[in-house]
Amino acid sequence: MMRGTILAATLFAATALGAGIAKADPDNFVEVQRGKYLATVGDCMGCHVGPDGKSMAGGNLLETPFGNIAVPNITPDNKTGIGTWSAEDFYQAMHVGKAPDGTHLYPAFPYTSFTKMTREDTDAIYAYLRAQEAVENEVDRDTLPFPFNIRLAMWGWNWLNFTPGEFKPDPQKSEAYNRGAYLVEGPGHCGLCHTPRNFMGGDAAGDELKGGALQGWFAPNISADKHVGIGAWSEAEIVDYLRTGHTARSAASGPMAEVVSYSTSHMTEGDLKAIATYLRERGAAGEAKPQPLAASEPRMQAGAAIYDDTCAACHVGDGSGVAGMFPRLADNQLVQQTDPSGILHVILQGSQSVATPHAVTAPSMPALGWRLSDQQVADVATFIRNSWGNAAAPVTADQVKSMREETAGVAMPARH
């Protein structure tokens, strides 16, 4: 009944706005604010940020294994943005991945997650987007090479990889768990990075949140696995990480720095706790912890010497780090991921962690690729992955070589 009323109301609104000229009613302050929060949770800005750095006028190129996809302008500009869209159009895009003219959107736009959002929530985001300044910014939407430029192909992709449908709470679980599940699986679309992709770029079935490769990084396992996931993280630690970007064992950098900066650092304590509850309770996914390499192994000895010279000043001889500044490497899940891309990227190219209102210092890791050979990087990574209680597969010089090629020219973010 409730739902019917709201639907009717929004349909009416959609009709009124159908002409595509009016901005959102300035009196719907509450809905716009709710939409602003949801747009923050969804980190729309992360992809849609415009050339002005402030609006969501799009234009960024998203790297995918199939080619680069230019991110559209979602400001209410009639010509180049979504000014002519109705709330229903917006819901269809979010819910089934289709533009108003019926063409298929690419799943780089995570409708596979947004489909779980309620109509009330997509309407609120719509109201918020309508309330923004229209920015004219023409984005070339046909950047993918053949055959991926054939959008109709997404019909088949969807058939194989996509089940539309709103989130269904689990009545056996707590309210916090269900809220967390909604946020993680719906607007937060965490799985887009943290779930491995199958060969079509769809979610690998059964491996949800087990970690995934992207843009020369590895979005780590955030299942409740104790060895490589967040199973050993307390609720407070997860909340601190998402809110401030920094904990004793981790500092958000790379793509996650953007997520913390634009999104999670602005989320409410209640929602962050809900996310922590869900992630901690939803189950573990990961391989059994391997035996660590023996310290006497030649690679370990070489790595230990490099560590002492190059890493120990900040990360400390016993891998204990400096809380909030230099991540602890002992019992650090990030460095023990099955896929070592993250640790290799950081050693080779360096990285600056995120600054948030709660942690204004954004310490950086220097690039060391210019003075360590592939073998040296492999050895020190192997040493870190197998010391102080850590255990993970050794890294080979070939892995370093390909990571070096993949990240070449990807310098640290420019000074700000």
Added chain:
Amino acid sequence: MSRLPKKDVVIVGLGWTGSIMAHELAMAGLDVVAIERGPWRDTATDYNIGTAPDELRYAVRQDIFLRPAQDTQTARNSLDQVALPIRKYGSYLPGNGVGGAGVHWNGHTWRFFPSDFNLRSHYIERYGKDIIPENCTVQDWPVSYDELEPHYDFFEKVCGISGKAGNIKGVIQPGGNPFEGWRSDEYPTKPLKPNLSQTMFAKAATELGMHPFPLPSGNISEAYTNPYGVRMAPCTYCGFCEWFGCANYSKASPQACVLPALMRQSNFEARTLCEVTKINTTPDGKMATGVTYVDADGREWEQPAELVLLCAYAIFNVRLLMLSNIGTQYDPVSNTGTLGRNYAYQTNAGSVGYFSKDVNFNPFAGAGSLGMMADDFNGDNFDHTGLGFIGGANINCTTTNGRPISNRPVPPGTPRWGAEWKKATADTYGHVQSVGTQGSSMAYRDVYLDLDPTYKDRLGRPLMRMTFDFKENDLKMSRYVVDQTAKIARAMGANHVSVNYKKGPWSVVPYQTTHNTGGAVMSSTPQDGVVNRYTQHWDVPNLFVSGACLFPQNAGYNPTGTVGALTYWALDAIKNKYLKNPGQALVQA
């Protein structure tokens, strides 16, 4: 020239004082712009640990310092000489760029003694007026230690200073400096770990009846979050402090302690590579209207503002006042005017002890402020009766570095190069320890700053002329305290002690210290200073001046702690007095 929209506050220079002023006033809601001559610099990009410890680039080639081609001074020792330009900075090294000299300092963070603030009356009261040397123009500060104490305390908390208090609210604390002024609180972080030198010094000084204590250090000993929410990491004793930016977030600097918070404020803007050429005033000269600056492309801009804060390095503040025709130039002959008067420096010397080969000091495990001190011969902590001088010096035993290029101590008489030099270097390295002094520098009638009559900078403006020499009073003082350092070095067990007294004339060539003070001193009356006790210009009430140029004379300590305290003291007056009634003088002349 293009005129820009008016700001509430324009700040000249974005070093320690500029960044603190900007942050506090932006937090207070004002629209603030800082204009900085040098480039933007931050820890992550510019002082990256992968490249920061580069002695050739930073210490030898002076990478982060001002180039004489940008600005230099002419120098002479006395009025009868013709001053010549410094064509390679040597005796002192002015910083350049965001962070200023706060980037490359060693981190020694002191409070002056309570008696330093009423120096002239203190000496006269204790010893009679004849103790003040002829033509010595020392004067009392217009602000007391008690008034500055809360601001010293806050600056130390912003920096995270490591140390051991010697006097908390009048109660002497074991292990600290018993001579220091009272402190409202302990240091924010515990002292650095001593190296062998400090342990040996502490023992020897104690045996000689002195009172050793750890040097208050801006290279901090443990992880720390300051009142602005900015985080610092523990010092790693890497030995690359002085002349280097700290890559480890361990050395207090604007970058480490203020800028991360400041840069998040949307009502603050920094314009780098922009040099302020003039402070503009109303036609009657009674109010500042803003500044004129030149950007990197040579374009000239006018930035109007309600409030102008002069926050560049000491001598550049003084020069900008001169170039803007604000105040009256001091003339030593007629003894008139105040601008440029009471320039002072620092009187440093000491002894070097050469030890047996089984004494390994490991100098490479050092930090800019890793040291043990004794203040028994500093300030007026000892009886000056019959000594023939005023002032004193701290005694320091520091382990700042063991860097490979310039840290090559050899015994006196060793050839300057060749096989013998190489052998002496190898034999001596790690077995040498100096015991130094950092002495006060008094003000004198014929030591001052003015504009050079001949030499001009790249923009056609006269260079500043510096007339300075070490005077008999200060040389005598230094000699007296250096004798104490030799005693300590011998008591530490040195086989041979080389005693190096300070000698005149002052030379611009060897590095001595970047502690140039005075020239725009704060004073009780407009007759003997440039600014009032709140650092507000006597003639132009919406102009405030920061930095060591405010010191009426220099104490036996590094200046930064007092510069920081004065900045917060001035801010307190600006926020709580001036802004309630802007444009008015806080002290009636």
